[in-house]
Amino acid sequence: MxxxxxxxxxxxxxxxxxxxxxxxxxxxxxxxxxxxxxxxxxxxxxxxxxxxxxxxxxxxxxxDPEMDIDVHENIEKWGVHPSWCRLVASPKLYEEVEKKLASLIGTETTLILPTVTLISIGVIPALIGKSGVMFLDKSGHETMYEAAKIARDSGGILTSFEQDDFEALEKLLIEHKENPRKIIMVDGVYSMTGDYVNLPKLVELAKKYEAIIYIDDAHGFGVVGENPDHKMPLGYKGNGIVKYYDIDYKNILYVGGCSKAYSSLAAFIGCSNEMKTFLEAFATPYDLSGPCPTASLATLLKGLEINEKKxxxxxxxxxxxxxxxxxxxxxxxxxxxxxxxxxxxxxxxxxxxxxxxxxxxxxxxxxxxxxxxxxxxxxxxxxxxxxxxxxxxxxxxxxxxxxxxxxxxxxxxxx
Ligand SMILES: Cc1ncc(COP(=O)(O)O)c(C=O)c1O
CATH class of the missing domain: 3.90.1150.10 (Aspartate Aminotransferase, domain 1)
Known part of the structure; x- marks a missing residue:
């Protein structure tokens, strides 16, 4: 053999x-x-x-037939794919799309990387450092678990709880109360059931124990959004699960995926400028891995425009x-x-x-x-x-x- x-x-x-x-x-x-x-x-x-x-x-x-228009023009301007890693340089198109995304979801800024998986494996270890603690929802996506394992390898503590078992989560938060780096990791919309995360309850706990909630909203972004009512139970604008609940981003890191609702290879994290600067230096996919193609950013940009219209x-x-x-x-x-x-x-x-x-x-x-x-x-x-x-x-x-x-x-x- x-x-x-x-x-x-x-x-x-x-x-x-x-x-x-x-x-x-x-x-x-x-x-x-x-x-x-x-x-x-x-x-x-x-x-x-x-x-x-x-x-x-x-x-x-x-x-969508409208998707063709403008995409071609952007590809002519920027080529199909920049081969710099993002720390070296980014075509201006990145800046434009990051601003648009931030304005849609209501965060100070956003940071684009090619996929949600890359964001998770870059951001979670960066935040956990050598001894932070993760509280992983067992129904959360497998890729988040993979990211958690990388963080654990550098000394991070990985704990988990069943979806919606807030009593168990609170016990864990109490146990690790003194740890200055605490991250609760959940899906915004669960990928097998379409359930929505109970964000109001999580935010209450996160604020009480000074933790951050990392939300993988790969499915929710583009589909669920603000002010749901009987006419539009999914809400308006498709600006994600946090807006769906009308909650502020104070204790939240929001990750949206664009490869589902927006049919474009891209993902982003919505955060403060302070966090973005931190991640640029600490998240390895930003400085060591390739960026997402400008062709995909062009389809995303067009998609955002179509979203505004219809x-x-x-x-x-x-x-x-x-x-x-x-x-x-x-x-x-x-x-x-x-x-x-x-x-x-x-x-x-x-x-x-x-x-x-x-x-x-x-x-x-x-x-x-x-x-x-x-x-x-x-x-x-x-x-x-x-x-x-x-x-x-x-x-x-x-x-x-x-x-x-x-x-x-x-x-x-x-x-
Ligand atoms: C909830 C969830 N998170 C993350 C991913 C991975 O997303 P990406 O393809 O952007 O890495 C998926 C893929 O289906 C998913 O369902």
């Missing part, structure tokens, strides 16, 4: 992820290659089309289409994990065997979903995760429901 095979085999024996690899190999939708895209329909082979309910392009900006319309469509999907699935008798109406909708299946069979059925019926097997989720929580976008049509949701009706009939017959 050569060294490479040995490394792979040893990992396969040791890590539960081997289960995921084996499972995906038996699935028809394994590593789909899109041959052609028409709206939310994808041609995946010679003549098989699937409707995409796995995309997180929530506002449909990836397909964002509410897009979010209203998104809300309506998601509601139709959730209600239809519940009427079919499925357990659907979604309390908020956010366009992440997980349909409970409950075991790996049924998950694979029904994923294959859905694929044959022309439906693409994200499959969430164990150990990605807890045993018994296996589900199909659907994401809706404002570019999905009512007819596509009807097709989705027809396909899930067949799945339900199959599962009922089996049990």
């Amino acid at each position: 050569d060294a490479i095979t040995k490394i792979i085999n040893t990992n396969l024996q040791e890590n539960r992820r081997a289960l995921i690899r084996d499972m995906f190999k038996t699935m028809k939708q394994y590593n789909v290659i899109a041959q052609e895209i028409k709206g939310r329909k994808i041609r995946v082979s010679e003549n098989h089309w699937v409707i995409d309910f796995a995309s997180c392009n929530y506002l449909g900006l990836d397909l 964002g509410e319309l897009m979010r209203k469509q998104l809300w309506d289409i998601t509601k139709k999907g959730i209600e239809g699935l519940r009427n079919l008798g499925f357990t659907v994990f979604n309390k908020t109406g956010f366009p992440i909708v997980s349909v409970h299946i409950g075991n790996t065997e049924d998950l694979i069979t029904t994923a294959n059925m859905l694929f044959d019926e022309g439906i693409l979903v994200t499959v969430a097997p164990f150990p990605m989720v807890k045993k018994g929580d296996e589900c199909h995760r659907l994401t809706f976008t404002s570019a999905n049509t009512e007819e596509e949701v009807d097709n989705l429901l027809k396909a899930f009706k067949k799945v339900k009939e199959y599962l009922d017959k089996k049990s």
Whole structure:
């Protein structure tokens, strides 16, 4: 056995992820290659089309005809990709987009890096230093956990609590009261359930114990926003989970992702000028890693402009289409994990065997979903995760429901 095979085999024996690899190999939708895209329909082979309910392009900006305009002009001005790391130089476009983002979310400034993952692995270790303490929400995104492990490697203390278990969190905060570096780490919108973080409660605790809340709002940015009401339950402007709750940023570091709602490879942290200057020197992706492409900043800039013009319309469509999907699935008798109406909708299946069979059925019926097997989720929580976008049509949701009706009939017959 050569060294490479040995490394792979040893990992396969040791890590539960081997289960995921084996499972995906038996699935028809394994590593789909899109041959052609028409709206939310994808041609995946010679003549098989699937409707995409796995995309997180929530506002449909990836397909918006207006997206072309100006993007080209910016690429002509700045090229497609600057190869400086950001500490050396940044095209002026960065400054423009950072200002626009800050004005939208209401922070003093923002700092752009290519992805939320890079922000987490740069910012969290920078803040924790040699002995800070992290309070990680166990339902928070895996990439935040990876960042926490890096921080732990330099001496940081990693503790965790179950989502919404504020009693447990408070006990931990009391235990580490004297530590001057305390960071509570949560998702703004949870990536499997579409739940919103209970920010008012967290802020109360953070203020009481002088902690900071680091919010990964990869999903929420662009979708949820200020002043939610019965007409617009997602709120207005899409300016993120902090504005949704009408809370100030005093104890908060807000991280927004642009690769989902804004269909652009970029992410940003909203913070004070003082914090930005600190991060520029302490967060390694700022001074040692590549920046995000100017082409992506140009699409983000255009997206922000489109958001100003017709964002509410897009979010209203998104809300309506998601509601139709959730209600239809519940009427079919499925357990659907979604309390908020956010366009992440997980349909409970409950075991790996049924998950694979029904994923294959859905694929044959022309439906693409994200499959969430164990150990990605807890045993018994296996589900199909659907994401809706404002570019999905009512007819596509009807097709989705027809396909899930067949799945339900199959599962009922089996049990
Ligand atoms: C909650 C959450 N955080 C972070 C990420 C990673 O984002 P990025 O691709 O920008 O690194 C994801 C990706 O899906 C996510 O769902």
